[in-house]
Amino acid sequence: MTSFARRAERVQPSAIREFLSLAGDPRITSFAGGYPDPTLFPMADLHAIYDGLLSAGNASALQYTASEGLPELRALVAARLTADGMPCGADDVLITQGGQQGLDLTAKLFVDAGDVIVAERPTFLGALIAFNPCEPDYRSVPMDEEGMDTDALEEVLRTTERVKLVYTVPDFQNPTGRTMSLARRQRLVELAEEYDVVVLEDTPYRELRYEGERLPTIKSLDTTGRVVHLGSFSKILAPGLRLGWALATPEVREKLALLKLAADTQNGTLNMRAAAAYLAGYDIEAHIAGMLPTYRHQRDLMLATMQEHFPAGTTWTRAEGGLFTWVSFPERLDVAAFQRDTLIPRAGIIIVPGAPFFADHPEGNHARMSYSGVPDERLVAGVRSMGELLRQALA
Structure with a gap:
């Protein structure tokens, strides 16, 4: 047995x-x-890119590279994040196997068995799947048309011991489609600081806004480094590339990179080279x-x-x-x-x-x-x- x-x-x-x-x-x-x-x-753009990458004399496209991710891709991602109000450089960015790996690595880094993760009610099922092996307890916070109810969150933080993470999908949340208001984003950062918890901001749908006002990320409101920001190419380029990113303080990013090294060594070099070529040579916006x-x-x-x-x-x-x-x-x-x-x-x-x-x-x-x-x-x-x-x- x-x-x-x-x-x-x-x-x-x-x-x-x-x-x-x-x-x-x-x-x-x-x-x-x-x-x-x-x-x-x-498809046509990616076809041309892969044809070029797999040409004679370009064997490096199939070779190992840095566990943190291809340096060129990290720099290009950092430039896009900077333009979105989160000033950073290549060394602040970790390339992940889609946003899902960012969830898995962040939970492994911060959550011990019995620690509490606070999540929206309802929340992304894939996040629960990533968090569960760490054996957390959960507390749910209700949502309304402005997203997570930060008054209810404050009550949970005030009355609950061992809260380590507050997990949120602030833009077009999975599964509800709701977006967290600016006032609540600001209040979430204040509460995280007051109660000494980490905020895990998951943003795979952020750039798929087709009406309304674009709001600043939670990470852009963070002045003390307690927000880990996750993003993904899955919805803006192609999910089969399995490429995402994590933005965090140098200390957190380094530890996430070590956990990634243990998990899979690195993302596929070919796909990272393709994404970097697309960002450098085509207009993703x-x-x-x-x-x-x-x-x-x-x-x-x-x-x-x-x-x-x-x-x-x-x-x-x-x-x-x-x-x-x-x-x-x-x-x-x-x-x-x-x-x-x-x-x-x-x-x-x-x-x-x-x-x-x-x-x-x-x-x-x-x-x-x-x-x-x-x-x-x-x-x-x-x-x-x-x-x-x-x-x-x-x-």
């Missing part, structure tokens, strides 16, 4: 991955994944701007179709960016059971039931729905069919 480490008890399958295994079936309409629209990938009308259209189409076909008593969020809406149904509806017994077999539709997004005290009457990457006709037909089945289930 294999005797697993205690931390393995907290390693559970992802509710998202469970359903995404169905997404390859052409009969299935998927509103489940947080996948960017693949029609928006800069124009590329991002070109994506936004598509996502805005997809959001508007999904919400308008829900408004027409979903039953009374159902509500949803209207994000100013990102890829998601958070749908809340009457409390008597068990969304996981509805999907398993009705939505998949009768309509061929998959969503993500909301319960796994709660760090504690899960609620089963919510769902995360993504509007990205589904053709218009299929999106409308899927939402309409889902509405009909919801009316029957709730009758």
